[in-house]
Amino acid sequence: MFCYQCEQTAKGVGCDKYGVCGKGPDVAALQDLLTYAVRGLAVVAHAGRAVGVTDREVNRFTAEGLFSTLTNVNFDPARFESVLIPRAVELRERLKAAVAAAGGPARFDEPAANWTPDRLTPLAAQAEAFDIHRDHSADPNVKSVQHIVLFGLRGIAAYADHAAILGQEDDAVYAFMHKALAAVYDTSLDLGAWVGLALEAGATNLRTMELLDAANTGTYGHPVPTPVPLGPKAGKAILVSGHDLKDLRDLLEQTQGKGITIYTHGEMLPTHGYPELKKYPHFHGHYGTAWQNQQKEFAAFPGAILMTTNCIQKPTTYMDHIFTTGLVGWPGAAHVKNGDFGPVIDKALAMPGFAADADKGSVLTGFGRNAVLGVADKVIDGVRSGAIRHFFLVAGCDGAKPGRNYYTEFVEKVPADCVVLTLACGKFRFFDKQLGDIGGIPRLLDIGQCNDAYSAIQIATALAGAFGCGVNDLPLSMVLSWYEQKAVAILLTLLHLGVKNIRLGPSLPAFITPAVLDFLVQNYGIRPITTPDEDLAAILG
Template sequence: MNKNETDRLINQPSMFCFQCQEASKGTGCTVAGVCGKPHDVANLQDLLVYLLKGISFLSLDVRLPEELDHSVSLFITDSLFATITNANFDRAVFVNKIREALFLRQEVLTYRNEQFPDAAAVLPDAAVWQADSEQAFDAKARQVGVLSTSNEDIRSLRELLTYGLKGMAAYTYHAWQLNYTDNEVDLFMRRALAATLDDTLEAADLISLNMEAGKFGVKVMALLDEANTSTYGQPEITKVNIGVQNRPGILISGHDLKDMEELLKQTEGTGVDVYTHSEMLPAHYYPAFKKYDHFVGNYGNAWWKQNAEFEAFNGPILMTTNCIVPPRKSYIDRIYTTGNTGYPGVHHIPEGENGQSKDFSALIEQAKRCLPPTELETGEIIGGFAHEAVMSVADQVVEAVKTGAIKRFFVMAGCDGRMKSRSYYTDFAEQLPRDTVILTAGCAKYKYNKLDLGEIGGIPRVLDAGQCNDSYSLAVIALKLKEVFGLDDINDLPISYNIAWYEQKAVIVLLALLHLGVKNIHLGPTLPAFLSPNVAKVLVENFGIGGITNVEDDMKMFLGA
């Protein structure tokens, strides 16, 4: 290592991460993540992504045995998902994944060398770097992070693409859990990851790749929609209890419906109730889960309130995907992770062997010894307005628009978060005119889904389509309304987009909407820190992307008042 490289490493921050909305000071986390992620874990995640790029590069145009090709796709998907904000904080997990990546990369390299024996000299570092010690991993990790790309605009576009791929991986993973796959999506993810190593690509090339990521974002969300609805039925308009019963319970959070299914089966007849939390709320909308009498309601709110809510729940909590925050000592012995989620010192439920179900018996036995949940609130909330449910009342919706009873729809999908400025979305929902309807998906809904906003001709003014991936439903609804009204442009519909974002799944949703031609999307509470001024300018000029200001001024802007 030369002196310049040594000086650069000495002077650079302990870590650098700006992939989520809460990036420190709106620029990036440099000591530890605002999410609670230690700097060494953040750096190892960067190294893992770097190796995924190398594996992807090596696999392009190479004929791999079917089993190895499948392993490559699964490993890339699984590993990208593990690096999403609030998914996994466990250093040991990433050390093991890095070792696995090096082994898998060598297998792919062997086949590449056989098929392209003269190509070894042009391989990038990510495809050939080797090490076997944690110390070497830590040292390399500090060299290959976000800041290793010196050009700010190229860095911005590479990271925008990488974060979109992380979101795509999350949705691909959930579809895979239900045995739904798409080879074109897998190959695009490899091609896009490899492209971030190519220093000959200019900004225009990377912008095109990001737009292509939006195309595959639509494709993967459609795949997951098919997987969920084919397996568990079309979501139905459903009232969900938010109070508690007098039996012990298990609280399940995250997004994975396969885990939901297995937990419900294993708790049936045990005297233990099951409650959903945060993004698992939409499980109540699926017909397949309604047959379980012990599936009794939703407990709490969005992910960021879990410290207080998990403490009050009294029973075990199962985290199925990202959205875990560092747990308090008061309940750390009651929290379990599974899948890509992990935290040091927390019980982890592994995958079942040979395709068998996961074993949730430890949670169930612990739940039996716990008190029932402490009641936080009472009443009901309504949801289940996915595209099929909305289209079943399409005549009412169309008539309401034609008569002027509904003047405008507001898409307020996305993520919730800790920032106090997010109270903007509660205030915005409350102050919307009574002739407007909110279309939502994701945990952003917790800012207003318990408000009494009334109805319009029997249609609730908040239509919850489901999880963040169900933003696809909102796009389908918009496209069908465009067809019903005979419009040529989706932007001619009376729909405004005021979306809250937090992490990388919101990035792929945004890219998907841009691919579908949606313009004038407003993002808040802040624009992504990973957008350089020039990249932000391109998004503003080409797509009308904007931020938010205050409720009063934004209301005038959206409504033209």
């Protein structure tokens, strides 16, 4: 195996024996084979669009297939072997017939569009010949940008899948996925063309996050500022981790009146701000902090745990009380089927739960764009009066590898006349810091989940409009952390929007060559983080 799609990759180069994330070489090979099969499907789908043929099942599966290869989503080889890879081939062959009938090509030259499994050989063994490095460009810089696009597509796929579950889709998103995946086989595309595709991926991700924002706010209301307890209540308990709001709402419905308290973990903290979720009286608080504590937190939790997306690291002995939904899967974890959370509820009732109440304080969440722009006049007045000197967006992914304490120290050292905006799971390095307020505006504003980068962009755009300047002219600096592929998609969105001078860490992606990095530095001012003191001094002058 060789995998370098996440920030924690071994030695900063790539995992070649076993994934730092816990992914084994068999799963790594199967994920690469699924990627290959989905690319073959995309070749046919892209050709089909030229003759007016689209297939919603193909569209949805393209997102689902790519989403399944995202870091920490699915480590269950049986799901790849028996469900996902065969489904990709089945849909491709069905689509071929429809394309040919509509006057499109009857044959395809690309090997991926014709590959079929050898029924006499286990898929895991076949998969070793299809790692993602073998059929990309021989030019290392072109290959680097091809992989930036591929990893960005995996992030886009995650957001597209979540949005589609709540009924929000745009065929243009799927069309770009198919075009970009099929472009791997176009040897006429040079580095400039691939850079263009990378920026187009950023534009597509912006649209996808807009769809997900509409899905979430249209279903559950716009978030409102809400204090969230950090201490537990005595009694039975279920912990919900991941990103999926629908799973959480369905669980809340099915646990009403059963004496079970529902807690959030990780990226689910912002769900407490949604009116249609916070109305449930047994939806109590948040449990857990940063990724480096995750193993201990899950092992010590005295109830059932529901995993809705990629928020688990190296599952071990506590798998008997973890349940997964949707595309999520690990060997040893039970999978919830057809939205029936009965097994999760039964497990929670059988476990001891918390013995006593504990007061561990609270944190504020729910500062989505509506909440922040609702006090925009105070924000603007604060800037003009000098009460607010600068805004920092300190946001992104958390991870277990050392180095992320930078973000804790950075926020602690931000001067008292500055405001920190945050989103995604990286905030758990500092989310409980008591920073006070400026004129009634909290100095630490939790905008939401990683996909709520859309809200942050809307806030920045509105402020730029109010001040009659561009986003790059605002007293706003972005200090971002990355871990997995949704972060790649968001970074491409920021580049598409022309945002400059982003500081990125804890380390730079291993899949970016020196030449590509130099392009990003020269054109966008991207730079690695250094130390909090040095970066604050450079930003504030």
